Amino acid sequence: MNKRLKSDGLLFLTAFIWGSAFVAQKVGADIGTFTYNGIRTFIGGLVLIPVILVLDSMSRKKHPVDTKTAEEKAAEKKLLIIGGLCCGMALFIASTLQQYGINFTTAGKAGFITSLYAVIVPIMSIVLGRKVRPIIWLCVLLGACGLYLLCIKQGESFHLQVGDLFVLLCAFAFAVHILVIDYFSPKCNGVKMSCIQFLFAGAIGIICMFIFEEPNLMMILGAWKPILYAGVLSCGVAYTLQIVAQADADPTEASLILCLESVFSVITGAIVLGESMPLRGLLGCCLIFGAVVISQLPSRSDRLQAKSN
Numbered sequence: 339m340n341k342r343l344k345s346d347g348l349l350f351l352t353a354f355i356w357g358s359a360f361v362a363q364k365v366g367a368d369i370g371t372f373t374y375n376g377i378r379t380f381i382g383g384l385v386l387i388p389v390i391l392v393l394d395s396m397s398r399k400k401h402p403v404d405t406k407t408a409e410e411k412a413a414e415k416k417l418l419i420i421g422g423l424c425c426g427m428a429l430f431i432a433s434t435l436q437q438y439g440i441n442f443t444t445a446g447k448a449g450f451i452t453s454l455y456a457v458i459v460p461i462m463s464i465v466l467g468r469k470v471r472p473i474i475w476l477c478v479l480l481g482a483c484g485l486y487l488l489c490i491k492q493g494e495s496f497h498l499q500v501g502d503l504f505v506l507l508c509a510f511a512f513a514v515h516i517l518v519i520d521y522f523s524p525k526c527n528g529v530k531m532s533c534i535q536f537l538f539a540g541a542i543g544i545i546c547m548f549i550f551e552e553p554n555l556m557m558i559l560g561a562w563k564p565i566l567y568a569g570v571l572s573c574g575v576a577y578t579l580q581i582v583a584q585a586d587a588d589p590t591e592a593s594l595i596l597c598l599e600s601v602f603s604v605i606t607g608a609i610v611l612g613e614s615m616p617l618r619g620l621l622g623c624c625l626i627f628g629a630v631v632i633s634q635l636p637s638r639s640d641r642l643q644a645k646s647n
């Protein structure tokens with residue numbers, strides 16, 4: 339019970355860090371999409387290096403004798419690099435769309451629209467030949483209604499604002515990112531693959547920074563707080579907390595707690611940035627949050643399997 343409570347607490351902290359990171363992204367948006375994303379993502383990769391060294395040291399103490407052959411090690415390393423690069427490319431595209439979109443919308447709206455990836459993932463899974471539970475279609479309907487109330491003002495014709503559209507595209511990109519991770523993570527070391535993806539996505543962002551933007555050193559130094567917050571805490575610390583917490587947490591509880599990321603984005607946006615949302619938008623947030631939570635609930639067969647175990 340103590341381990342479970344500790345895990346739930348760490349997951350709450352993870353959701354808070356990820357949710358409040360939308361505020362950091364909003365504050366740091368002035369220095370440029372590629373500049374902000376490239377630097378903070380690369381920092382996130384660097385932060386994971388000491389974590390990897392510590393975990394490797396602990397692993398060697400537990401298993402001092404390595405029984406893997408040279409061929410097996412080479413194959414694992416190759417798969418790890420390929421997985422990290424694929425995940426990094428997906429992350430780069432998703433985070434770029436999100437960071438560009440957040441320039442034109444609020445941190446709270448960006449958080450809720452991004453959270454739609456939880457509903458989009460199972461729909462995309464159809465392409466991979468996986469079955470989708472009927473309840474997911476209800477989630478899609480709820481998410482669409484919530485998105486309409488959140489993004490379309492009363493009396494307006496149906497069209498998304500520029501920022502909302504880019505964040506919605508980022509939700510689709512993050513869904514792809516999750517599916518890529520889902521493919522590679524069972525075959526690779528999760529922390530090492532995440533480190534590679536952050537370093538690769540950050541490197542691409544920094545290259546694009548010099549090609550498409552005019553990075554200003556003084557502006558970058560002036561935005562050191564949101565850059566470090568998003569890089570160190572959101573990328574490095576929060577990811578590590580998630581790994582540690584989910585070792586002793588119930589998967590369903592974990593996914594539901596992490597859904598609070600979107601709620602924390604609204605709360606911190608209101609407190610730090612003074613953002614406000616009309617009643618219509620709040621109702622849209624509730625529908626989106628409901629869709630995300632329902633999509634994460636276990637099916638009847640999953641519950642029966644859990645009881646049998």
